[in-house]
Amino acid sequence: MSTSTTGDVLVDYDEVLAAYDPAMGLEVHVELNTATKMFCGCPTEFGAEPNTQVCPTCLGLPGAMPVVNAKAVESAIRIGLALNCDIAEWCRFARKNYFYPDMPKNFQTSQYDEPIAFEGWMDVLVPTADGGTETVRVEIERAHMEEDTGKSLHVGGSTGRIHGADYSLVDYNRAGIPLIEIVTKPITGLGAQAPEVAKAYVAQLRELIVALGVSDARMDQGSIRADVNLSLAPKGSGALGTRTETKNVNSLRSVERAVRYEMQRHAAVLGEGRSILQETRHWHEDTGVTTSGREKSDAEDYRYFPEPDLVPVAPSREWVEQLRGTMPENPRARLARLQESWGFTDLEMRDTVGAGALGLVEETIAAGAAPQSARKWWLGEMARRANDSGVEIGALGVTPQHVARVQAMVDAGELTDKLARQVFDGLLAGEGTPEEVVAARGLAVVSDEGALSAAVDKAIAENPAIADKIRDGKVAAAGALIGAVMKEMRGQADAARVKELVLEKLS
């Protein structure tokens, strides 16, 4: 037993599993990368000034009429097909009525009992304790079309949170951006693996979305957001317990942590003989806890009804088959093909996928780098820097083309690995292209043999005892002289060439 910073009692994870079976359901919202919103022609650019991308339709002004974005329907069908779903022959939009200022219309245009895609599955590769992987099939209940909400800024109170705020300020730029909500069926029978499977599912769903090219797929910018439904049932009962829905889970790591936290919290509540309240909970990335949100409305409280302003969507079978022809390669087949072509070990492949760097490594190799060089920079250098700064590896600001260019300079002897790291410092600081960083920071390797030779002579003269040892055949002592030369050259010399010079001069 332990207690969270917010006072929730948490049962030790092993004890949770001894007494309960977890069941989870994952809802992932994918913001599409269409140029315009779902039902109007407003642009969808991220980060625009507040309320500059709005019109009468997305502001819900009287008399405004929505019209469906064809590209968004196409993206929805492609996502459905990639998830092995059936595509509806005929479906409608529905109004989901609720009073909350993030939707100016007082309803969200969504789909209710007629989603565009339904009954699919995705095979998720999950790491096992022995270093291998196993496949878990996650059943997809539905993928439906809807629109995003505005963004609220809560003013007053002490925390900037909705509780205790004096008033709120709303920006509707995001209201009406096309969203696809992907809902799994309850995932059961996982036991201790549940948190890992949740993370692997969201990670691999994200990769699929990237391969489809239908979204920016940036969790840090909210273009992919996960809600985690979790419940516990007494071990072996086969029942489903009361669930909570945790929102605001906006990183892969948090998906795993949120599942684990709710399992431990539920077990404590149930262990005291109390029951779980069916409610929405908010995940707090900084403190790693969930807190209670509003009580979850029953579906009937949303008073869904068919949207009268939009006619039904009936994708022709010809269109669906044509879109089926645009499906990206099956993820497992792709992994096998890339591993074969790159010559990576199973462990190297697994780490690359785990770091979210598969596509980055692939592009870096396509840009000319050797597979092991591409892997070394992304998994060694970039993964560490991404972790240090808490951003996704793809969002660092260093591109595959940058990495390939820097490696080409290393291969040509223009940079050492150490200098290359300094080039990455510059790239991360936004100092321009690799060439510009090299020039601005003066990072090129000194290939002037005269300058190198002089530095070696100087080091020998200043370290006569070490020089004598090397003359006597103790080659290992050369390290000290090489270090002195590198220091003199401020690191901008090729250590291998320095060693050659030292040994030549003292042989």
Added chain:
Amino acid sequence: MPEITRDEVEHLANLARIDLSDAELDHLAPQLSVILESVASISGVAGDDVPPTSHALPLTNVFREDVVVPGLGAEAALAGAPESEQQRFMVPRILGDEQ
């Protein structure tokens, strides 16, 4: 025949954030029932050959191309707002103390 109970009206009023007194509930619930019954009488006219429908037009797939159309601009968008601040719509506190 559809009937709407007093409890249902109270629940709907709550969802719609409308504060109704007991007297208003007593007064409104029977009236809403009458309205529902009147609308439902349409079902009696439609024969078995008339399927339920949500739209008057026999159309599907009315789409637009994914092409940007200039919107209102922030100044025009906020012109009708009762209050605004930081180029955003200002709204009263969202959660009450009791929530």
